[in-house]
Amino acid sequence: MLSAARLSTHRLKAFPCSRFFSAHTRPRPTDSESIVPYLRAKYDERLAQHAMLARRSGASILSLDAENLNHLPPTDLNSSTVARIQSDIEEMFGFGSTSPKDVFINNELDLARVETYGFDYDYTLANYTDQLSYTIYEMLRNILVDHFHYPKVLKNLQFDSNFAIRGLHFDIKNGWLMKIDNFANIQLSTVHVGREPIKDTNDVIEQHRGVHISPDYLQKNMYQLNDLFSIPQACLLSDVLQYFKDSNAEYVKDLKFHPRYLADDVQRASNILHQWSSLENRGIGGQLHQTVLSDMSKFLTKDSAIVEYLQGLRSKGKKTFLLTNSSFQYIDQGMKYLTSSPDWRDLFDWVIVSARKPEFYRTERPFRRTSEPTWNLVNKFEPGEVYEGGNLKDFSKYSGCSGSKVLYFGDHVFSDLIDPAQQQGWKTGAIIRELSSEIYTRNTPDYRHTLSWLLRLERLLNEAQAIDNGRHVPGLDKLLDSWRGERRQIREQLKRVFNKAFGSVFRTHHNPTFFANKIRKFADIYTSSVENMRNYPIDYCFYPDRSYLPHERSIETLVDSGRVHQERMLK
Structure with a gap:
């Protein structure tokens, strides 16, 4: 020994x-x-x-x-x-060096076995410009002031694109914005109150009797900001909290303002932003969608590679579908612009809009046609029709697509990827735009x-x-x-080097982040853009690297590198 x-x-x-x-x-x-x-x-x-x-x-x-x-x-x-x-x-x-165009592998995926490819719309097929985040921030800010009667001076607040990252958690009990790792441990150097790092991290340690957040506290008091729409939300939460903190010197001792109020109000404002607010605009969506459609060149980036990729799948006999929470009118105008064609629906076998994911995967809400008459019962998919609502069970039944023969791409792990992977065994691909910039930094x-x-x-x-x-x-x-x-x-x-306040989207100091761990667990592959899939043959098999447990790493790395022959190791 x-x-x-x-x-x-x-x-x-x-x-x-x-x-x-x-x-x-x-x-x-x-x-x-x-x-x-x-x-x-x-x-x-x-x-x-x-x-x-x-x-x-x-x-x-x-x-x-x-x-x-x-x-x-x-x-x-x-x-x-x-x-x-x-x-x-x-x-x-x-x-x-790693290429931002690479596809990264969590779980073995044989494309030769995939018969059907599915896609979300926002931040998956549709690439938005940075201007969208500024617009979301301004709209949310104005709703707080105009409808929820927050101080008018808040309209002077401006979005800071360099402040927040995706995957942060907002503690609605204490008003702390932070990053946590895959074990639900807090990275103390990222804890912010408003726009400033917390003055005494012992307050955090005392709250949780260490740096670990219990599952109960995580569920009841932590609001995770998962998608790219949530980055302006995180910035607004911090900016408004900073205003109240500066306006009340006794903020910590005398809670005249509670962070939970703010979290609830920003969430309500976000719902208003995405939902229709008048009969005239019911078909399009909320204020945000109306604004995007008013000047699509300002908010959407055209990319012919997406069209070529979809056409390539169809030409090789693959089925394709679009499954999105957005309305048909919004998708229709957006896809016409992105594809430069009024016939964009020819790229898909099935189009499902207003799906209400993740409820789509969990309920038995029936499908409806978007065309008249909308009240006719849907018990099968017909060519040329666009459907709204629905559920995963009926989709599998009507389309004949189920199990590992389906590969679905989305940008939001909770609303797009977890349920179909767990319930139906779909293969999943996460589209993570931040990969490009982070890989560039890591290559320096x-x-x-x-x-x-x-x-x-x-x-x-x-x-x-x-x-x-x-x-x-x-x-x-x-x-x-x-x-x-x-x-x-x-x-x-x-x-x-990644972000002054919160660091990398994917890593705390030595562990994957809570966000990255969900990607690792529920996405078979992940990449920065759907069009990166064009770099791989239609029958390509993605093999993941061998994962080592700590007790395996030293000796198996030597064997894999060829420095130690197995025969010698067995002596």
């Missing part, structure tokens, strides 16, 4: 990048007095190597400046050693080299803790505190 210290050392030596750090490795000291100097020297050597490789790439380590590097020892690595180290870093940290040399140093620092921390092994090494606690402080600084830097 290996002791804890020897086991930790064994794991470090077994890690694929061990050759990276072999060039200047000193023998590990056995006496306690020499351990801290040994670790400091090892830290300096590793940092010098990382800094050298960053400079060779024209990059920098975001958490460090020139002064941090002046004391480092010189690195006397020859060209072959540099090449080997660079290769090891790329293998260890996955430095190969600065980000990659900073991440590589963070991971190396964490391994040094693990090694330093294992060395102690109960010996109470003099000076080690101070060294560990210093390294942990640097780790916090690096993680904050890596957060800020």
